[in-house]
Amino acid sequence: MENETDLLQELELNNYLSLEDIPEIDLYMDQVIQLFEKKFAGNKRNPDEKIMTKTMINNYAKGKLFFPIQNKRYTKEHLILISLIYHLKGTLSIGDIKDLLQPLNKKVSAGELNLEQLYESFLHIRKRDVQETTDGMRKNITVAQEQAEQHDEADKAYIQRLLLIASFANISNFYKRAAEKLIDDMNDAEEEHA
Template sequence: MSTDNLNSTKQELNDFSGILSSYKTEVWSSFPGIDLYMDQVVTYLEKLLNTFNDDDKNKVITSSMVNNYVKEGYLKRPVNKKYDRVHLVSLYIMSMLKPILPISLIAGSLQNFENEQKYRIFFEEFTTMQDEAFNNVSHKLAAALNQITDDKDYETALRLFALQLTSEANAHRIAAEKILETLNKNNNSAKISDKEKNK
């Protein structure tokens, strides 16, 4: 790697570390309090979700995705073709996490709330964890950039660091899937048992 490329890489990744550390997940009260039509929903969420997406061709969310989520029962049906704050928050979470987990598992974790207040508390805890995760990765990246002193091995060290992050993410994904699959399976068994008791 040439000196110019090395300096450019260092600067870009240091800047990115700063973006990660200052990133804040959207809070509940920031979501519109009025119901929105589909095109408004997609436009609004695209703006929120495009922080780390540089590819305009691969949309984070589309009207087709939303329709499919409703059709599959992952999202409650809109009233008079309008989507409320709970819809928006659910779509926001699903869109953020779908590169990691199947939509069915994510949606299953968002459908067990008796009322909007409990969902709000859950979402506030989620945003805190999400912001902490970005902040932790930012610190790890900054530390990795500072520790690499040998310019000859800079690229190799960064590639290994990227694979370390990927390995950690994969291990976390596997554990998360198992937890959610187990919870969903046990919840479904409990619902079936309750129905049989009520017959």
């Protein structure tokens, strides 16, 4: 198995779109795509993969995942929301993301919420999550190595990789289900107040 440091570096978990990365001027769709493609190029699983496409952005707009654009230009607030969508879409369904962001979009559109401040809070938690995840992954690598030692020499490398992949998938599923449960609870609470 590759070196744990190499694996963790290749994941580029510290890659995110900061507020400083977002221009103060409104951008056209092609510029939005270029910004995301450049910033998250290291997150691609293969070179042909697209980080962001016109179709994706149009689907987010049609699905009302963010408030309407004006004059075919995306504001800093739109880019923040698109970044949030980018981070959420790997785990949550578009329907869940819409449910999650709908109240946010209403508040931002009404000027009742500082989206930049919220995004800074998101990035703060994200940085902490990266550290905790990295620490947890190191522990899981060690446990998988220990468990693989119990198997035949010829199978150890494969067993270690299998156990590690299964562990990462388990953890991902646990967190995904927890996120979905919170969205379900949020939707149930909104229905009770309707």
